[in-house]
Amino acid sequence: MDKLSSGKCVPCEGGVPPIEGERLTELKNQLDQEAPGWELSDPKHLQKTYKFADFKTALEFVNKIGEIAEQEGHHPNIEFGWGFVRVLLWTHAINGLSDNDFILAAKLE
Secondary structure, three states: OOOHHHOOOOOOOOOOOOOOHHHHHHHHHHHHHHOOOOEEEEOOEEEEEEEOOOHHHHHHHHHHHHHHHHHHOOOOEEEEEOOEEEEEEOEHHHOEOOHHHHHHHHHOO
């Protein structure tokens, strides 16, 4: 099985079902191996909270996420403040998870 972090996000314009069931479990297990700490907040969303020593370091990480997201053409929701960055991933076009979400999550590590 190829590493998720080696993948490339592919534009999704809808018309495909979100990942569910066995495939969801398989991708989550693979993500756990490459980038521990990501959680399925529900079957439609991946999330992770990163901790930092201060606001400046959290902001620098947000900017790095932004660069990766732009390169991949897949953009997460990001919340940050003093000492934390929370990333929420899902594919808006299908209102659920796609391979792109797992690929981007792995690349953020």
